[in-house]
Structure formats: C-alpha cells, structure tokens
Amino acid sequence: MVMRVVFVVVSLFTLVMAFMVVSHPTLFSSALYLVATFLGVAGLYVLLEADFLAVVQVMIYVGAVSILIIFAIMLSRGMMGKRTSSHNRQAKWVALASLLLAILLLYFITVLMRWPAVQAGPVPAGAIQMLGQDLVGRYVVPFEVASVLLLVALVGAIVLAREREI
Amino acid sequence: MIPLSWYLIVAALLFVIGFYGALSRRNAIAILMSIELMLNAVNINFLAFWRYLTPEDMAGQVFAIIAITVAAAEAAVGLALVIAIYRSRDTVSVDEVDLLKG
Known part of the structure; x- marks a missing residue:
C-alpha cells in the first residue's frame, strides 16, 4: 500500500x-x-x-x-x-492526435490486453554483479557495438559543431 | 506490489507527452528534449517488463543500458547539428530551416 x-x-x-x-x-x-x-x-x-x-x-x-x-x-x-510563439501552427491538431493516441494506448493496456497474472519474483541478490558479468559475457557484442557507436557519435559531434567551415 | 500495468500506463503517458512536444514545438532543442522524454518512456517499459517477467535474467537491464547509450549518442549528435544549423542559418526554429523545401 x-x-x-x-x-x-x-x-x-x-x-x-x-x-x-x-x-x-x-x-x-x-x-x-x-x-x-x-x-x-x-x-x-x-x-x-x-x-x-x-x-x-x-x-x-x-x-x-x-x-x-x-x-x-x-x-x-x-x-x-x-519572443515568438514556442509552439507551431499545428499544435492544436497535434494535441488532438496525442490525446487520441493516449486513449488508444490506455485502452490497449487496461482493457484489451490480458497481462498474465505475474507475481514478480524477487530480484536476485547479486543483480548488479550478474549485470556486469552479462555485459562482458553474453552481451559483449552489443556492449562493444554501443561503445563504438559512442566513439563515432563523439567524433561526429566534434566535427559537426567545430568552428571552422568544412 | 504495484501492478505491471501501472508502469505501462505511466510510460505510455510519458511517451504521448513527448510525442506532443516533438511534433508541436518550434525550437529544435525543445524537439530533442521531447525525444528524450519518449526514450525515457521506452526505458521504463524495458525495466518494468524485466522486473515483472524475468527478474533473474539481466537481458532487460542490458537492453535499457544500450538504449541509454544510443539516447546519449543521439543527444550529442543532435545538439551538434542544432549548433551547426544555428551557426549557418542563425536560427534554431525548425520552421525556418526549410532549405530542402521545394
């Protein structure tokens, strides 16, 4: 409660x-x-x-x-x-569309979808250790891809934002 | 225990708020902030399903970490683009960046 x-x-x-x-x-x-x-x-x-x-x-x-x-x-x-208006001209229609999307999603989550009656088990004690071992074990390839992505994004951001004209 | 659907409802509402912001704001930085809101909603879903369905398997958390990484890369590149556009066009309003408009 x-x-x-x-x-x-x-x-x-x-x-x-x-x-x-x-x-x-x-x-x-x-x-x-x-x-x-x-x-x-x-x-x-x-x-x-x-x-x-x-x-x-x-x-x-x-x-x-x-x-x-x-x-x-x-x-x-x-x-x-x-000072110009912070929202564009179609803001009204976007608000309407968002409202419809919200109603749709809520209907889907609460009425349409039958969630299995899951009783969440306890989180294992060494969850963080398991996460670390998984990151360099089972999921080492996504981990490395993510680090390469970060490197590329870093270099790309510097190239895009630097002062000199390209 | 909090029902799973409550987390899904909060994430859905957060996503819809971000959706509204991304489509209705004029300022490119505000649009990026709205996209961050949407990505956060996705992460709440990842972690909610991890917690309620497979708490003994860390795949959900790994997925959330990868999503956070991608979101950080997106923010860095997006803001660099905004600054580059501001430098060349002297505006960050997406309505005025219309070079490709016929």
Missing part, C-alpha cells in the same frame, strides 16, 4: 514535470523541468529495484544530457531570442 502511494506520487511528479517540459514557453525553464522529469524517472527505476539503472539515469541524464542541452540553449539564441 505504501509502495502504491509512493508510486503514484513519483509518477504524477514525473508526468507533471514532463508536461511542463513540452508546454512551457521558455526554453531554459523547459530544460530545468526536463531535469526534474529525469529525476522522477530515476525514482521509478528505484521502485522497480533497478538500482544500477537508477544511478546511471542520474549520472547520464541528470548529469550529462541536461548539461549538454543547457549548453546548446546558451550557445544558440534560444534563451534570450526574440
């Missing part, structure tokens, strides 16, 4: 912050709300007992990605640029 209350509080916080991200007219405030959303998602990971992923979420998203976004906002004129 306590868990459910905590879950509802954390997810409401996450969803409200996410809504502020997409609706706030000031870009910089959106970025700060995005940080709050990431923290809320990390809270959901904690509730799912994925401790390592919660720490990764805080370090990568709250630590790195939001800093990157705030830097990009400060480097472009987004923060102090001239």
